[in-house]
Amino acid sequence: MTLERRYRRLLLAYPGPYRRGHGAEIVTTLLEMAPPGQTRPSASESWHLFVSGLRQRFRLPSGRPLVWVAALLIAVVTGAFGAAAGSWVAEQTFTDVPGDARVESLTRQAAGGGGSDFSVVRAASPWWGTMAHGAVDEPGYTPEAAQARLTADGWSVTPIESVPSASFTSDPVTGALVELPSRGTRFEATRDGLTMQVGGYVTAEQGNVFTEFWPADTSALRPLTLVGAALGLIAGWLLTAAGAYRMRPLPPIRRRSATALVALALAALAAPTVALWVNVGRMLEPADGPVNTVHSAFNPGPYWSYGPAWMVLGLSVIGLILAIDAWLLLALRRPAASPVTA
Structure with missing residues (x-):
């Protein structure tokens, strides 16, 4: 593998639009600065490219306060569903209820x-x-x-x-x-x-x-749930940042459509998100009886007294479909690459 290919592999830490806009310039500059005979990036170069790429992935477009609001809301939603996923994984370590x-x-x-x-x-x-x-x-x-x-x-x-x-x-x-x-x-x-x-x-x-x-609890529920929540929070922020940069070069009609779909998805997922975070609080409390789990909010039952038994799960499915539609609207038929600036 040549030095150039190793540099390009390290650039995978950056988001795709940024690589397409600035990747060639970064690689050319690094090759020009490399001493004769160098075949591998130095440790400091590798670390710098990785950290810079990660920072770029978390960076939101400047001058757009609504994107910050969206990033916070989406992170809260994905954090709740990440906690539910961690709770479900932990439940797989539980003993089965007898027949x-x-x-x-x-x-x-x-x-x-x-x-x-x-x-x-x-x-x-x-x-x-x-x-x-x-x-x-x-x-x-x-x-x-x-x-x-x-x-x-x-x-x-x-x-x-x-x-x-x-x-x-x-x-x-x-x-x-x-x-x-x-x-x-x-x-x-x-x-x-x-x-x-x-x-x-x-x-x-x-x-x-x-x-x-x-x-009985196997002591896996709390750590796995918290890890899932943390990963969900991070994933939500990263998805918002990536979507915001994908949205910038789109025609106005597609931007408005994607924004409307995201707003509808957040509205549909509001009640399930609250239910899941409430269950996180219950899970963290000491319990003498049955083990409180987070994903149990999807079980049919009167979680919300004003809705049907399947309300939490039904709204979750609707919100997920709307979110997927919004992302497809941003991802399909990607416009021509253009330099991306923060």
């Missing part, structure tokens, strides 16, 4: 008997990932015996907590509701990255045992 058969087996093991009327429900909220809920009737349930069975099976259990409980029956004579003495308890058991919460509500006549299952 229905395993949920039933563990629920009956905790209940301590055959039980009857077993049911299982799976749910995902806009704040945490998928959970499984099991329920079984078992009149003879006691939390102490449940703890002993699970401990013998290798589960780590927490102390038993008392929870409010009330049960009523109908008086056979008067028909009035009569409250029955009842005991409500709850404890958690953890094994192999899975947390099971066991709750029991027992009276002299009946007992109901409820279980909830969710994956």
Whole structure:
């Protein structure tokens, strides 16, 4: 590889329009300054070209305050979606929630008997990932015996907590509701990255045992989410800078169309962005129950009380389509190269 080709490879650190406008001049100047016999760029030259190119990629066109506003807004949006991507990657390290058969087996093991009327429900909220809920009737349930069975099976259990409980029956004579003495308890058991919460509500006549299952945090969620948010913020700023320079030589009609598409995309992504950043705050808070994730905002549910269950995901898809259309409008049929100045 010749010295010229090595210089041109280092120029890849600069944005494309800048290389097309100034690349030949930079390479010619460097070759003229190179001492006879030099075959490789010096370390200082390589570092200078890399840093200068990176600085040029982050530089916004001067004298255009609206571009700065757009860069901040777009960075906030892409930072939120970067955090969601990091959260999703972290969730792949979580233990899977057990299937229905395993949920039933563990629920009956905790209940301590055959039980009857077993049911299982799976749910995902806009704040945490998928959970499984099991329920079984078992009149003879006691939390102490449940703890002993699970401990013998290798589960780590927490102390038993008392929870409010009330049960009523109908008086056979008067028909009035009569409250029955009842005991409500709850404890958690953890094994192999899975947390099971066991709750029991027992009276002299009946007992109901409820279980909830969710994956335990692997300590990957927070760092990966924050890394994703940081990368998203950087990517948003870089995309805005690149788009602003691509927009400058375009005909007025294409500039206005691209600007309108960007504005519509930001409007569509406003609610999802707020939802994702709110989930980032929830994720950073200590949680005793299910692990709060960021990308769970895309789960169907009443995240916003005034919208449908799929509102966050639907608006995200619409905003992404509009953003892609805006970028294609800037990228397709690129105009002839011209010198680009800051």
